[in-house]
Amino acid sequence: MSTIPEKIQQVRLQIDQACRACGRPDNSVQLLAVSKTFGVDAIAEAAEAGQRAFGENYIQEAVEKIRYFAEQDAWKDQGLVWHCIGPIQSNKTRLVAEHFDWVHTVDRLKTAERLSAQRPAQLAPLQICIQVNVDGGSTKSGVAPDEVAALVQQVAQLPQLQLRGVMSIPDVVADFAAQLAVHQRVKAVFDEIAALGLPQLAQWDTISLGMTADLQAAVQAGSTMVRVGSGIFGQRDYGSAH
Numbered sequence: 001m002s003t004i005p006e007k008i009q010q011v012r013l014q015i016d017q018a019c020r021a022c023g024r025p026d027n028s029v030q031l032l033a034v035s036k037t038f039g040v041d042a043i044a045e046a047a048e049a050g051q052r053a054f055g056e057n058y059i060q061e062a063v064e065k066i067r068y069f070a071e072q073d074a075w076k077d078q079g080l081v082w083h084c085i086g087p088i089q090s091n092k093t094r095l096v097a098e099h100f101d102w103v104h105t106v107d108r109l110k111t112a113e114r115l116s117a118q119r120p121a122q123l124a125p126l127q128i129c130i131q132v133n134v135d136g137g138s139t140k141s142g143v144a145p146d147e148v149a150a151l152v153q154q155v156a157q158l159p160q161l162q163l164r165g166v167m168s169i170p171d172v173v174a175d176f177a178a179q180l181a182v183h184q185r186v187k188a189v190f191d192e193i194a195a196l197g198l199p200q201l202a203q204w205d206t207i208s209l210g211m212t213a214d215l216q217a218a219v220q221a222g223s224t225m226v227r228v229g230s231g232i233f234g235q236r237d238y239g240s241a242h
């Protein structure tokens with residue numbers, strides 16, 4: 001079995017190959033290591049291999065890990081970056097605002113308002129992606145593509161947030177062309193917002209899109225950040241973590 005550093009290397013290689021297949025530079029796609037349900041030892045192994053960006057879904061569990069690394073002399077100045085990629089209930093916004101660096105899952109103004117109000121003034125603005133639902137029904141998280149511009153214009157007014165881009169979790173479909181078509185809709189939303197030319201969009205540079213199964217299509221469509229969990233850390237055991 002491969003170790004965590006070996007698996008990170010393999011995923012990076014997959015990203016590089018996907019980039020080359022469509023003529024993008026290798027370093028144009030960041031790897032977000034999704035560490036939900038895995039402990040601090042696994043995260044430290046990944047960090048020792050050079051991984052810096054980590055994605056977490058469950059707020060309480062994540063905050064314990066973030067605090068752990070913030071308190072370790074060996075890690076506190078190593079520039080680990082924590083991304084919230086799970087749904088956020090209203091009663092969890094304060095924990096998110098106080099501990100994370102990024103939030104990928106903003107799909108309502110109310111959540112954004114609370115995150116901005118609760119972001120401590122001494123911290124950098126929270127980096128925000130708007131979650132877009134390009135393929136699903138009304139039960140799925142994310143804003144409909146035609147509602148993103150209105151939400152962006154409102155979020156842009158919030159002082160403690162910095163808009164960075166869009167995030168999406170399309171259903172995985174087997175057919176590559178179909179995958180690509182869905183991913184390209186996410187890219188189209190990203191481009192449409194960029195074209196608004198708002199001054200608050202100076203750092204609008206992120207498309208958080210693609211997981212292990214659809215990485216290649218996501219990169220071809222323009223993803224700048226792929227989120228990989230089990231491909232790095234192994235299968236998750238939800239039973240023991242919760």
Ligand SMILES: *Cc1c(COP(=O)(O)O)cnc(C)c1O
Pocket residue numbers: 034036057085086169211212227228229230231
């Ligand atoms: C869990 C998760 C991932 C990673 O999924 P894997 O199948 O483990 O690679 C990526 N994105 C989101 C939003 C997730 O919740």
